[in-house]
Amino acid sequence: MRMRGRVQLIGAGACAALLTPLTLWAWPEAAERRPTLVPTDLRDRDPQATAAARRVYAMLAGLENDARRGRSTRTVIGQHVELQNERYNAQYGDYRGVKQPGYYYRKVRDITGRLPGFVEVDLGPGYGGQGWGVGEPRSYSRSAWPSCRPHWGYAEDAVDLAVGVWAGLPREADGSYNPTGTREDCASGTTVSLPHNGGGPAGIVGFSFHQPYPGSEVKGYQQTMRRNSPAANDSGWFGRVVTQGSDEHRELLLDLSYLADHLQYLAGLGVPVLLRPYHEMNTAPGKGGFWWAGQDPGTYRKLWRIMHDYLVGSRGLHNLIFVWSPNSWDGTYGQEPRDYYPGSRYVDIVGVDDYSDTPSRPFRGETWTEVWYRGLEQYHKPRIMAESFHVPLSAAQPRTLSATPWVLWTVWGQALSYDNVSGTRGKNTNADVKRTYRSPLVITGGADDQQGNFDWRSLHKT
Incomplete structure (x- = not known):
């Protein structure tokens, strides 16, 4: 992010189908072609993957394979939560003032009476201060964790x-x-309250990681940008980041240890996480972006593999589902991402951050999001809309999920109900949000969801 099919309930038969060997989306013009299914077992990448992570991945892979077979399917609807902005930026969103954590998770229910089936939060970019507090034990609120610093909460x-x-x-x-x-x-001396969601399993979760550049003294969003990193003036810096033994590499591992500390706590509680680091890496030259963006593709792939091997190998985190999400490759802001793909041994899900087109003005006048959906087919992984300002179903595009049955679709933060550029009513009307959340084509969340379209407890069974 630039900070700035209708089916039956998944029952025993469908769950069994999720675990069968998998198969390309059967477009009408190639209906006679046998579809190429995606793998359904997370152990193909991580032999030690936790049972819960395997069930979550199998669910998403099963939805993808239903789409590739030409069957009716559904999309998990998601909401990103910019928690650092909710907590500390009084100008953020459609309410002026400090907000409780999960404000935009709750906002969906305020509008629709339902909750997202997926929530993504950000463990970066940091606190706008120095240091990470790496290696400090949980619980974070005890004296061992330096949470009394402003903005660490x-x-x-x-x-x-x-x-x-x-x-x-x-x-x-x-x-x-x-x-x-x-x-x-x-x-702050204030009481912080999380939104209630029914008291039982209510969805799946993910983390993005807007990582400040390795070696940055201050941990904040400005330090994530390439223009503010050594990469802006030192062509050799990025290479040193991935070179074992260099100071820059040690700083990289320090940042990753901060990430791992939090993920390890979640692993201990049995929580599987869709992890989406180093996104939008295919930013076109001269267009800015993050410090890892627009770099040499081979060096970027090495960065991803270092991250993967550190978290899974060195830290023993087997609750992770890795998500790779380039920018939409419109030829202006984003370029073709293929050379940046880390490889199937390091990626479980592929997605796109789509800010190149809108429901009312689709890219090149084609079906909205179809060019990105088709383009991701080649990676043979479940496909997701990782970031969008828009809900998938609107008055302008009521058939999006029929034409492009993404496995998961995530709306970015305050864009749900507020335009972060113009400072006005958001790009989605309340009617658009309701149309999406009440559609039989989507899977919503919440333990008390009366829509009854998915039993989230099924992902917790041993």
Whole structure:
């Protein structure tokens, strides 16, 4: 992010189908062609993958394969939560003032009466201050964790919101929140409250990671940008980041250890995570982007593999589902991403961050999002809309999910109800949001969801 088919319930038969060997989307003009299915077993990448992570991946892969077979299918509807902005930016979103964590998770229910089936939060970019507090034990709210520093509390909220979406809110105390879903923020002296969602399994979760450049003294969003990193003036810097033994490489591992510390806590609670790091890597030269964007593709692939091997190998995290999401390759801001693909041994899901077109003005006048959907087919992985300002179903595009049955679709932060550029009513009307969340083509979340379109408890069974 630039910060700035209708089916039956998944029952025993369908679950069994999720675990069969998998198969390309059967477009009408190639209906006679046998579809190429995607793998359904996460152990193809990680032999030690947790049972919960395998079930989540199998669910998503099963939806992808139904689409590739030409069967009716559905899309998990997701919402990104910019938790650091909700907590500390009074000008953020459609409400002026400090917000409780998960404001835009709750906002969906305020509009539609339902919750997202997927929630993505960000463990970066940091606090706008120095240091990470690496190696400090959980619970974050105790004296061992330096959470009394201003703006450090959002990382606690991100982790606990993730647990709450996966396991339910309110819940028994397992960290910094008490059983009622509240905690005291020692930095501000205020009570922080997570949104209730029915008290049981309510969806799946993911993390993005806007990582400040390795070696940055301050950990904040400005330090994620290429123009503010050594890459802006030192053509050899990015290569040193991936070179073992260099100072830059040691700083990279320090940043990754911060990420791993949080993911390890979630692993201990059995929470599977869709992890989406180093996104939008295919930013065109001269267009800015993050410090890892627009770099040499081979060096970028090495960066991804270092990250993967550190988290899975060195830190033993087997609750992860890795998501690779380039920019939409419109030829202006984003370029063709193929050379940046880390390889099937390191990626589970492919997606796109689509800011190149809109429902009313699709790219090249073609069906909205179809060019990206088709383009991702070649990777033989489940396909997701990783970031969009728009809900998939609107008055302008009521057939999006029929034409392009993405496995998962995530709306970015405040864009749900507010335009972060113009500062006005968002790009989605309430009618658009309701149309999406009430469609039989989507899977929503919440333990008390009366739509009854998916039993999230099924992902928790042993």
